[in-house]
Amino acid sequence: MVNTAQRRHRRSDALSKERIVAAAIEILDTQGENALTFRALTARLETGAGAIYWHVANRDDLLAAATDYVIAHAVTAGAGETDPQQAIRAIALGVFDAFNTHPWVGTQLAREPWQPAILHVFEGIGRQLQALGVPNLAQFNCATTLMGYMVGLAAQYAAGARLHLRATDRPEFLAGLAARWTQRHDAASYPFVHQQANQIATHDDREQYLAGIDLILAGIHTLR
Amino acid sequence: MVNTAQRRHRRSDALSKERIVAAAIEILDTQGENALTFRALTARLETGAGAIYWHVANRDDLLAAATDYVIAHAVTAGAGETDPQQAIRAIALGVFDAFNTHPWVGTQLAREPWQPAILHVFEGIGRQLQALGVPNLAQFNCATTLMGYMVGLAAQYAAGARLHLRATDRPEFLAGLAARWTQRHDAASYPFVHQQANQIATHDDREQYLAGIDLILAGIHTLR
DNA sequence: ACCTGAACACCGTTCAAGT
């Protein structure tokens, strides 16, 4: 009753920052970062450019809001774990999977690391470090190392996704990359690259990412 | 003698990919990534847009070439070290300092991680891992973890530099960030953030970066 | 308070034309 007057003046699909962010995420996920233009948004939301600017400061602000939304919804993962190491792994995998589903998030987070959602990840990791018995003074370095690793790797996976690497042609791409590298640089000058060529061509991103997390966790373990 | 005819047809300041890349790096370093436009380049090189496109495929190609140049010249660092751990630290610091001098490199490398110069870093790290006695099967994971960490952190420092954080106003910025975070989220729900607020405000990027490298090295040490 | 959409300044890239 109270808001009848209000309702009368609103279209059922009234614009809002949430609706704009949702539309932006859909465009980003399906067509990539370059496809997110104000023209595309106005077309999809059936409005004018100025209407979007009423709810959003500019393109960067919109990108930040979209990133924050995705990360905030991904970080709830790992809350149920009891073992601190497992909890950190769960958080890390939650971040990884969010980046895989939304490749543009990695690039964005690498560009603007001080977004609110980051704080949730930082807090979540920090608690587990305390539970692990890491000394107070070392906790900051451990948390930032883990966060930096997660965000950094995420940006790189995003770069892979941007090259339209579907699951099917990814092996070919990596094989081609390894082949080009070993052909251009001889084994005498680049022994390590030649030795690891097969790994480069066949490795699994998720496994390798988790191996890095475990390596850092092993380093953290030595601090106790 | 042989090339007199050639020389006669060339302006003394003839265009070349090298000259274009050099001009691009200068613009990127002094005015930032957004200032690198073809208009700015043509003005500085006193030529037309088409002339640049004769030597360079497009803007991305130019950015990649500039990144490769900077990294290739940074990686020679650490070649003189005899202790493998010290050598890895030296390589890591070489990368860090290159990113600090050229903040745009971090963003670029996070976007396109498969650039030729990366191969040099990968090879350099790999050799030290072998010298460290890391088992063959684990060397790939160790090398990619270190590389991912370096590149990932670099992109984040670049984000800081992009906000025009000079050495003088950096402390204020970080203090303000920490203050905002602790004000918006209460100590009960975010104990770790509150506990670390002082570290966030006062930490040194280079030290913290190196602490991460050492943490990973400590983890690698457990593999032997 | 919220929305419209034309207009502005700017961009990467192309290409017919020159030397």
Next chain:
DNA sequence: ACCTGAACACCGTTCAAGT
């Protein structure tokens, strides 16, 4: 072979005008 520079298609953002 290499360079010129106008032209094209497109972009983020602004703003006077509407409701």
